[in-house]
Amino acid sequence: xxxxxxxxxxxxxxxxxxxxxxxxxxxxxxxxxxxxxxxxxxxxxxxxxxxxxxxxxxxxxxxxxxxxxxxxxxxxxxxxxxxxxxxxxxxxxxxxxxxxxxxxxxxxxxxxxxxxxxxxxxxxxxxxxxxxxxxxxxxxxxxxxxxxxxxxxxxxxxxxxxxxxxxxxxxxxxxxxxxxxxxxxxxxxxxxxxxxxxxxxxxxxxxxxxxxxxxxxxxxxxxxxxxxxxxxxxxxxxxxxxxxxxxxxxxxxxxxxxxxxxxxxxxxxxxxxxxxxxxxxxxxxxxxxxxxxxxxxxxxxxxxxxxxxxxxxxxxxxxxxxxxxxxxxxxxxx
Amino acid sequence: xxxxxxxxxxxxxxxxxxxxxxxxxxxxxxxxxxxxxxxxxxxxxxxxxxxxxxxxxxxxxxxxxxxxxxxxxxxxxxxxxxxxxxxxxxxxxxxxxxxxxxxxxxxxxxxxxxxxxxxxxxxxxxxxxxxxxxxxxxxxxxxxxxxxxxxxxxxxxxxxxxxxxxxxxxxxxxxxxxxxxxxxxxxxxxxxxxxxxxxxxxxxxxxxxxxxxxxxxxxxxxxxxxxxxxxxxxxxxxxxxxxxxxxxxxxxxxxxxxxxxxxxxxxxxxxxxxxxxxxxxxxxxxxxxxxxxxxxxxxxxxxxxxxxxxxxxxxxxxx
Numbered sequence: 001x002x003x004x005x006x007x008x009x010x011x012x013x014x015x016x017x018x019x020x021x022x023x024x025x026x027x028x029x030x031x032x033x034x035x036x037x038x039x040x041x042x043x044x045x046x047x048x049x050x051x052x053x054x055x056x057x058x059x060x061x062x063x064x065x066x067x068x069x070x071x072x073x074x075x076x077x078x079x080x081x082x083x084x085x086x087x088x089x090x091x092x093x094x095x096x097x098x099x100x101x102x103x104x105x106x107x108x109x110x111x112x113x114x115x116x117x118x119x120x121x122x123x124x125x126x127x128x129x130x131x132x133x134x135x136x137x138x139x140x141x142x143x144x145x146x147x148x149x150x151x152x153x154x155x156x157x158x159x160x161x162x163x164x165x166x167x168x169x170x171x172x173x174x175x176x177x178x179x180x181x182x183x184x185x186x187x188x189x190x191x192x193x194x195x196x197x198x199x200x201x202x203x204x205x206x207x208x209x210x211x212x213x214x215x216x217x218x219x220x221x222x223x224x225x226x227x228x229x230x231x232x233x234x235x236x237x238x239x240x241x242x243x244x245x246x247x248x249x250x251x252x253x254x255x256x257x258x259x260x261x262x263x264x265x266x267x268x269x270x271x272x273x274x275x276x277x278x279x280x281x282x283x284x285x286x287x288x289x290x291x292x293x294x295x296x297x298x299x300x301x302x303x304x305x306x307x308x309x310x311x312x313x314x315x316x317x318x319x320x321x322x323x324x325x326x327x328x329x330x331x332x333x334x
Numbered sequence: 335x336x337x338x339x340x341x342x343x344x345x346x347x348x349x350x351x352x353x354x355x356x357x358x359x360x361x362x363x364x365x366x367x368x369x370x371x372x373x374x375x376x377x378x379x380x381x382x383x384x385x386x387x388x389x390x391x392x393x394x395x396x397x398x399x400x401x402x403x404x405x406x407x408x409x410x411x412x413x414x415x416x417x418x419x420x421x422x423x424x425x426x427x428x429x430x431x432x433x434x435x436x437x438x439x440x441x442x443x444x445x446x447x448x449x450x451x452x453x454x455x456x457x458x459x460x461x462x463x464x465x466x467x468x469x470x471x472x473x474x475x476x477x478x479x480x481x482x483x484x485x486x487x488x489x490x491x492x493x494x495x496x497x498x499x500x501x502x503x504x505x506x507x508x509x510x511x512x513x514x515x516x517x518x519x520x521x522x523x524x525x526x527x528x529x530x531x532x533x534x535x536x537x538x539x540x541x542x543x544x545x546x547x548x549x550x551x552x553x554x555x556x557x558x559x560x561x562x563x564x565x566x567x568x569x570x571x572x573x574x575x576x577x578x579x580x581x582x583x584x585x586x587x588x589x590x591x592x593x594x595x596x597x598x599x600x601x602x603x604x605x606x607x608x609x610x611x612x613x614x615x616x617x618x619x620x621x622x623x624x625x626x627x628x629x630x631x632x633x634x635x636x637x638x639x640x641x642x643x644x645x646x647x648x649x650x651x652x653x
Contacts, residue, residue, distance in 0.1 A: 045519035046490075159608040160384075189383035189546060191605045194590040198604060216519065219592025242596050260524040261594055262553035270531065271524035271553065277489045278519070 005076065006033035007178050007210045008057070012070035015049075015056045017281075019064065024282040026052045028234040029070070031308075034178060039204065039211040041225035041242070043218065043257075047278050049234040050214045054180045057212075058097050059087055075177065093123040096171035100183035102163035106155040112139070112166055113151035119173040138169040142199060161192035168199060175207050182214045197224060218261055222246055230254050233279055233289035236308060240315030250317040253290045288320065296321060339508060339540050340395070342370040345404035347387075347394050351613060362613045364390040366564035368404070369639070372508075377534065377541040379551040379572075381587075382561035385609050391561070392510045392544045396428050397421060408508070426456045429501035433513035435493030439485040445471075445496055446481040452503045466503065473536075474499040475529060491522035498529065502537075510542045515550060527554055548591050552576055560584045563620040564612055570645030580647040582625050619650065627651060 015027040027049040034040045042050045056067050059079065071078045074095060079087060099105045107115060116135045120126055126134060132151070139147040142165040155163060164184065171179055181200065185193040197220065204211055213224055221228055221242065228245045230238040230253070238251040249255045259272035276293040279285065285292060291301040300320050308318040347365040365387045372378050380388045393399040395406060397413055406413040408428070416424060429452075432438040439448055449467045458466070468478050474495040485493060494514060501509055511530065515523040527550065534541060545551050551558055552572060559569040560581065568581040579585045586603040605624050610616055616623050622632040631650050640652045 045521060161608055189609075190548065190590040191383060191586060192608070193592070194602060194604050195606075197592070217592065218520075218594035222594045222596045223592045246594060246596060257520060258594065260520050262524070262527070262549040263591075263594065270528050273524040273528055274521035275525070277491060277522065 004036050006035050006073075007075060008034040008212070009073040010053075010057065010070070011073070013053065013056055013067065013072065014069040015052050015061065015065060016068050017052075017065045022282075023068075025068075025284075026065075026234055026281045027056060030231075030234075030236055032229055032236065032239065034210045034212055036177075036210055037204075037208050038227065039213060039225045041221040041228040042212065042214045042231060043216060043221055043228060044231035045216060045257075045278050047233075047280055048231040049281075050231050051182055053231070054097065054182050054212065054214055058091060058095065058180065059084075060097075089123070092119050092171075093174045094177045095180070096174070096176035096178075097180040097182065098164070098167045098171050098184050100186050102160060102167050102187070103155075105167060106163060108155055111152050111154055112158070116166065116170050116173060119170055123174050134173075138173055139166075142166070142169040142172070143195070144169075160188055161195060164188060164192075164196055165199065168196075168203070172203055172207075176209055178210045178212065179203075180212045180214070183216070184213070185220065186215070186217070193220075200224070218246065218258060219263075230257070233284050234281060235289065235318060236316070237290070237318040238316060240313070244313060244315055248313075250311065250315065250322050251290075251319050252294045252296050252321070288318075336374040336376075338371045339374045339409065340370075340372040340542075341405075341407040342368055342372075342395065343405040343407070344369065345391065345394060345406065346402045347390050347399060348402045360613050362611075363564050363615060364612055365394060365401075366615075368564075368566055370559065370566065370569075372540060372542060375534075375538055375540055376556040377543055377554055379543040379545060379555040379558045380561055380566075381545055381548060381551045381558060383546060383587075383609055385563075385612065386561045387564040387612070388544045388546075388561050389512050392430070392512045392542060395542065396425075396430055396510055398430070422455075426452075426504040427507045429504065429506040429509050431494075431497050431501045431509060431511040431514045434517055435490060435497050436485075436517075438497055439493060441485050444482050444484055448485075448496065449481075449500055449503055452500060456504055458504075470499045470502055473502065473533070475525075489522075490518050491525060494518060494526050495529065498526075498533070502533065505537060506539065508540045508542070510544070512544045513546070514543075516545065516547060523550070530554070548588060560587065563609065563615050565620060565648065566646070567621065567648045568646065570647075574643075574645050578645075580642055580645060580652060581621075581649050582627050582651075583621050586626075619648075 010030060010032050013027055013030040016023045016025050030053055044050045055061050057072050067080055072080050113135050116138060117131050120131045120134060136147045136151055139150055144150050144162060144165050185196050188196060215221060225242050227241050229236055232253050238254050249258055256274040260274060262271060274293050279289060287303050288301040288306055291297045298320060306318050306320045306323055308316050309323050311317055311322060345365055345368040348361040348363050351360045351362050353360060368391060380391060382388045390399060394401045401414055446467060450463055453463050471478060471481060476495055515526050518526060543554055555572045557571050558575045559566045562583050568584045579588055586605045589603045607624050618634045619632040619637050622628045629650060637648045637650045638653060639646055639648055642652050
């Protein structure tokens with residue numbers, strides 16, 4: 001298969017937040033790409049930087065956050081270099097995002113129709129009548145019954161699942177090239193989650209868009225993604241295609257994460273647990289950031305930070321155990 | 335089977351919801367006639383989607399909410415009939431662990447003070463308090479140096495340990511744990527689940543475990559009750575319920591769990607629509623508008639509790 005250029009290419013993305021005159025790095029040198037039509041999953045625990053990564057790409061960091069290094073190539077253009085005005089023509093148009101909390105992402109005093117219509121008003125030249133027709137079409141497309149009536153309703157009249165459908169309709173309004181979904185089903189019940197994942201899958205098939213799915217749920221990853229990125233303490237620590245990652249995880253953290261899902265210890269009395277806590281940004285240790293919680297930590301792990309190295313099966317891993325540069329025996333600092 | 339520690343009969347909790355001054359009062363039927371027996375030393379889970387009444391049930395069992403009607407028999411006493419003083423004494427045996435360890439610890443109190451609170455309420459002599467607090471903080475895997483800190487200095491997992499320590503202070507017989515791990519990350523979640531299991535072994539406690547996460551429920555429970563719109567629609571042993579679910583809702587719920595193995599993807603039953611409002615539940619079987627096996631009788635008649643090989647199910651398919 002001939003490789004087309006990727007839809008999104010992130011290189012060395014580093015994002016800092018400043019609080020009380022102190023800059024804290026939250027995302028540290030993150031590299032990845034999303035191919036056309038591909039679904040990339042980003043998995044990690046809270047505080048690992050996965051949401052900030054997506055907000056950096058959307059340039060929605062707010063006042064306190066700042067991308068200090070790296071580039072984000074979207075369709076070949078570095079969007080970090082764009083003027084805010086230009087960025088606005090892309091955001092919500094070619095590059096769309098859905099958020100975790102459908103309650104707080106909708107404006108409570110505007111009707112559903114008006115909010116979806118706003119996207120079309122900004123990015124298309126459709127007239128008022130046409131816009132309304134298209135919005136109703138979109139509402140129906142995401143599986144909301146009585147689209148005509150819902151058009152004039154306010155968000156508080158809808159359930160959580162319905163609101164998330166509205167968010168998806170809004171994101172899909174301009175048929176984006178890339179949809180960034182940040183924990184789109186975390187606030188929803190399992191049966192509604194199944195509906196929502198089905199809907200995203202359908203939309204992807206229909207439009208051929210790429211999806212960047214951020215989640216902490218390995219089940220959702222297995223069901224939706226082609227390739228997966230595992231993040232820990234602001235860094236990418238492993239990336240591989242979904243089968244390799246779930247079947248043959250390399251990094252001790254990924255292994256632990258998979259083993260701590262209750263489903264995997266079916267029949268076992270005790271669950272596998274990773275001891276300790278995720279270090280918060282600003283308190284990252286030198287050396288490997290996972291070393292303090294790792295069961296296989298060696299002396300070098302506490303001293304020097306491992307690089308993200310390519311492995312034989314094409315996956316990437318940031319771990320001294322899988323670093324070929326170090327001889328297998330010693331693996332300590334000379 | 336060991337003897338029952340808690341027997342619930344016809345428990346109801348209706349909340350009044352007034353929509354306007356001159357409108358008639360509506361009643362939200364959050365819990366609508368629950369029968370439940372909990373055995374000594376077991377973990378009974380109540381599982382269901384948000385709004386199904388599982389948390390309300392948990393709170394009613396400990397009378398943190400006053401039930402509208404029904405009986406709650408705990409060791410030969412009906413908790414709903416106990417007067418203030420008696421109930422207060424009883425509370426030393428009945429404790430609760432809450433979901434959000436951020437909202438349930440007073441930010442202005444040190445951990446020592448938070449853990450002392452239940453001892454003060456139950457009039458444990460001052461001389462014994464310090465020792466009890468130190469012993470308990472060890473039991474939940476923290477150490478005495480943590481006692482003089484404030485809640486904001488702890489991570490989510492540690493806070494939940496403190497929440498558990500507080501529930502444990504009086505060495506209760508029964509703990510109602512309302513979504514104790516849903517706010518936590520996977521790797522921390524398993525630490526807390528292991529801790530809960532260890533404590534159960536050590537102290538022989540009984541758990542009522544409330545959760546929406548079927549994976550967690552499958553791991554920790556002996557028996558499972560599935561709730562839908564204020565009613566228990568199925569109750570059975572964990573093994574039976576997960577391998578051979580009877581109620582169409584249970585089937586859909588189990589099939590909706592995403593499995594973290596790309597090659598083990600299964601046939602999915604995707605439920606249509608949302609949970610109806612508990613203020614105006616559907617007539618007949620409450621699940622019928624979303625049910626794929628809905629029959630005529632389901633629209634008109636409320637199904638009775640039926641037993642199929644020891645498993646309770648509330649569905650016309652089995653009556």
